[in-house]
Amino acid sequence: MQHVDELDLRLLSELKKDGNISVPLLSKKLDTNASVLYSRIKRLLRKKMIKKFTIEIDEAQLGFQVKASVGINRDPKLKDSIHSELMKTAEVDHICEVTGRFDIIISVLAKDLEQLHSVIIEKIGRIEGIQNTETFVELEKTDKEPVYLSKN
Numbered sequence: 001m002q003h004v005d006e007l008d009l010r011l012l013s014e015l016k017k018d019g020n021i022s023v024p025l026l027s028k029k030l031d032t033n034a035s036v037l038y039s040r041i042k043r044l045l046r047k048k049m050i051k052k053f054t055i056e057i058d059e060a061q062l063g064f065q066v067k068a069s070v071g072i073n074r075d076p077k078l079k080d081s082i083h084s085e086l087m088k089t090a091e092v093d094h095i096c097e098v099t100g101r102f103d104i105i106i107s108v109l110a111k112d113l114e115q116l117h118s119v120i121i122e123k124i125g126r127i128e129g130i131q132n133t134e135t136f137v138e139l140e141k142t143d144k145e146p147v148y149l150s151k152n
Contacts, residue, residue, distance in 0.1 A: 004049070007032060009148050011040055012049070016146060019053040041075075064109040067093075067117050067138040070124065071102035079131030085127045091119045102134070130136075 004012075009137060010030055023041075027034040027128050044050045060069065074082050088105060093107040108125075110116035120135055 007036075008040060008044065008049075011037065012044070012145055013051065013149050014055075015041075019055070046090060059109055063111050065112055066110040068116055069109070069136045069138070070106050070108055070110045070120065071105065071134045071136070072104045072124070073101075073131045073133075074103050075129040076103075082127055082129045086124070087122050089119070091115075091123070108135075 014026055014029060021029075021140065023034050023037050026032075026037050038117065041050070070145070072082075083095065086095055086104075090111055091108050093109050095104055095106050097104050108116060108119055108124075109117075110119055116135070116137070121135060124130065124133060
């Protein structure tokens with residue numbers, strides 16, 4: 001584990017909330033000199049604790065009103081071909097190999113429930129080697145402070 005102090009953790013938390021925040025504003029929020037924050041950010045990037053700066057897109061404004069997680073059980077012999085087919089499926093946002101009752105969990109974006117149903121039945125369900133699926137539609141999402149800021 002890399003050595004980090006309280007300032008690093010607070011800095012990471014603020015950047016996670018808003019990767020586009022200016023260093024002068026960060027300086028005010030964290031009550032720390034901007035030059036210190038610049039050097040901290042460079043060090044965290046160099047040590048690969050910050051992998052990249054990115055954006056969070058409001059998919060609903062692009063017409064994707066439904067987000068779902070889909071648990072999938074698969075034939076282990078067809079793992080690579082299933083992964084490849086899921087990567088080709090436009091509506092699949094990401095794929096996670098997991099432990100537990102499913103082999104993988106994927107995230108799916110759809111314009112509405114009808115499209116989600118179609119994606120699950122017509123695209124994902126027809127991939128050779130997929131044994132069964134269970135779909136969990138996202139109703140509400142709440143972000144919270146990261147665990148590394150908890151005082152426990």
